[in-house]
Amino acid sequence: MQTYEVIIVGAGSMGMAAGYYLARRGISTLLIDAFDPPHTMGSHHGDTRIIRHAYGEGRQYVPFALRAQELWAELEQASGVKLFSQTGVLSAGAHDCAFLREVRESAERYSLPLEVLTAQQVRERWAGIELPDHFYACLEPASGVLYPEKAIHAYRQLAAASGATLLTNTKVTSLQMDGEEVVVRTDSESYRGQKLLVSAGAWNKPLLQDLGLSVPLVPTRKTIAWFGADESLYGAERFPAFVFHLDDSMFYGFPSIDGAGVKIGRHDGGQAIDPDSLERTFGCYLSDEGDVRSFLETYMPQAAGGLRQGKVCIYTMTPDEHFIIDRHPDSPHIVFAAGFSGHGFKFASAVGEAACQLLIDGESKLDLSMFSLSRFS
Structure with a gap:
């Protein structure tokens, strides 16, 4: 042996x-x-992941996130492969959103760059976003997208x-x-x-x-989808990755990278599964496309074009x-x-x-x- x-x-x-x-x-x-x-x-899998530093899930994560960013940069240098794009990350929600409050407090505690924007400022900067007046947003300019x-x-x-x-x-x-x-x-x-x-x-x-x-641990079926979008509004050179906290749901997504379309997923929800018998066909649940399309039609309507592709992946959840x-x-x-x-x-x-x-x-x-x-x- x-x-x-x-x-x-x-x-x-x-x-x-x-x-x-x-x-x-x-x-x-x-x-x-x-x-x-x-x-x-x-x-x-799925081409991209968001990396955020001012962490809405808890400021205790911030040193971990900053160390991870340093190590990704080291890996880029050691491998000679581009692994990170600094698109910025925009987090949006209602004025009383606890997640956004923690983002702001994390940034203040660790002196992280952060822009706090009104709904009107968001709409003026990114014409592809329709943000309601009772929302606001936090932009992390140093954050962005990893290529897993x-x-x-x-x-x-x-x-x-x-x-x-x-x-x-x-x-x-x-x-x-x-x-x-x-x-x-x-x-x-x-x-x-x-x-x-x-x-x-x-x-x-x-x-x-x-x-x-x-x-x-609860393995959970999740899906992601790419939609045809107006590249002049949602291309990666001008549009950030994003996280939206709504009253009863959370969505995350990415600008169109290399013309692939806007990628979006719903963070909450999903179906508890056995990973050995997971249904891997995208679209077998109406919510696979329906949830994310509904979000785009409401908040980013020019990104709610034809479905380019959809994929199934797994979260493994703790309580x-x-x-x-x-x-x-x-x-x-x-x-x-x-x-x-x-x-x-x-x-x-x-x-x-x-x-x-x-x-x-x-x-x-x-x-x-x-x-x-x-x-x-």
């Missing part, structure tokens, strides 16, 4: 980043993935160049603690690891159950929609990263670095206390 210093189960966004940072430190690292990353079976598949591919190449081993299309069938080590069994071989990172996205829950952990990044309470040589609840990719670089530090140094340089599993006890 081959032995590695660290085995990573799940080499998607978080796992591939961790594999690179471990291999770069000279740690013998085996990454195992059920698919061939980057792929379309989990949570990282390119980023994972870059981490993969650099990890391999640094000596990491990657097994693709290899399903892990069980995890077994064996004293101070872990045995990872696949459908063809078994491997022994001195340390283990479990970062398998929607497949985390049964793997963590093998390790005696009950983790509150409070905050992440779980922790060590096994009884086996500190085991680390897990789970439940990124639809807003995790922007942090993947920093999560990978933090997981590497937890495994090798015993602690992360970033404060991860809010992501502890014990909060659900």
Whole structure:
């Protein structure tokens, strides 16, 4: 049985980043993935992701987001691949919106650039947005768009160049603690690891159950869609990525990049699923297109053109929609990263670095206390 210093189960966004940072430190690292990353079976496909710094989900995320941005820039330089476009991010909602209040307070606490705009100022600057008068918006000019598949591919190449081993299309069938080590069994071989990172996205829950952990995770079917749009209004050179908080829903989207059309998704809602039997056909629910088209017709009508394409992906939700990044309470040589609840990719670089530090140094340089599993006890 081959032995590695660290085995990573799940080499998607978080796992591939961790594999690179471990291999770069000279740690013998085996990454195992059920698919061939980057792929379309989990949570990282769809061309683009928003990265925000002034964080409406909680100001505690800001240092994490800023470190992630630094690491994405380093990855761009190391790989020679463009991974980020500074489009700016516009967050909009009603005057009493708690999310926007937290965006403003995050920016003030960490001295982040932020423009606060009235509805009229928004309409004057971006003719493609019809914002009602009781709304306002916050523009983060330093934020923008990441390219997730390119980023994972870059981490993969650099990890391999640094000596990491990657097994693709290899399903892990069980995890077994064996004293101070872990045995990872696949459908063809078994491997022994001195340390283990479990970062398998929607497949985390049964793997963590093998390790005696009950983790509150709900894989959820989500969709994204691209619509034909007026390029003079919504092209990436003039239109920001956006997040809209409405009374009963939240939508996010992207300018038309390279003429692909405006991409949009609904953040809340979705259907709880088993990832192994997910219905991956876009349009099998009327809401797949209906929800996002209705939003565009109301707030960005010149972007509500013909449907260009639609895709299905997965969120893995926690009860409070905050992440779980922790060590096994009884086996500190085991680390897990789970439940990124639809807003995790922007942090993947920093999560990978933090997981590497937890495994090798015993602690992360970033404060991860809010992501502890014990909060659900």
